[in-house]
Amino acid sequence: MKKITLISDTHSYYGEDVLEHCRDADEIWHGGDFGTMDVIEALEEIAPLRGVYGNIDSKNIRAAMPLNLEFECEGVRVFMTHIGGYPGRYTKRVRMLLEEKKPDVYICGHSHILKVMPDKKLDLLHINPGACGHIGFHKFRTIVKFEADNGKLVNMNAVELGLRGAITRD
Numbered sequence: 001m002k003k004i005t006l007i008s009d010t011h012s013y014y015g016e017d018v019l020e021h022c023r024d025a026d027e028i029w030h031g032g033d034f035g036t037m038d039v040i041e042a043l044e045e046i047a048p049l050r051g052v053y054g055n056i057d058s059k060n061i062r063a064a065m066p067l068n069l070e071f072e073c074e075g076v077r078v079f080m081t082h083i084g085g086y087p088g089r090y091t092k093r094v095r096m097l098l099e100e101k102k103p104d105v106y107i108c109g110h111s112h113i114l115k116v117m118p119d120k121k122l123d124l125l126h127i128n129p130g131a132c133g134h135i136g137f138h139k140f141r142t143i144v145k146f147e148a149d150n151g152k153l154v155n156m157n158a159v160e161l162g163l164r165g166a167i168t169r170d
Contacts, residue, residue, distance in 0.1 A: 008109030031109030032082030
């Protein structure tokens with residue numbers, strides 16, 4: 001069993017509220033739009049990081065992270081990319097990849113909208129953790145936490161981190 005913290009769309013923000021939820025993770029997964037290399041470095045200090053670059057990410061982030069990521073975690077086959085849509089509204093590129101790769105779980109970011117929904121046609125679970133950064137149109141900052149165990153995702157929880165733009169300084 002592995003504890004996973006799934007985040008996306010940090011847009012250069014990795015405040016204590018985000019890091020606190022990463023500290024108990026065995027792995028941190030990031031759905032793209034890191035914003036800066038500082039985010040990658042801070043997360044890698046906490047736990048192993050798996051991620052993809054997003055549309056706002058610079059050349060150095062694109063050199064460090066792939067466009068698409070395929071992996072297996074505790075028997076769960078995962079496909080991750082930043083922009084790809086959701087069940088019934090996939091981009092053509094992602095639909096073709098999902099049909100070819102046949103993952104158990106498809107993860108993306110980009111929309112800043114938290115969604116966890118099954119795709120019965122492709123027999124997978126779609127997860128977009130929303131955005132945990134402060135840049136964008138979203139109202140609440142969100143992440144998703146779960147465990148990968150014996151071919152299944154269990155104990156899944158959506159976590160609200162607070163309002164976008166409500167950064168507090170100590």
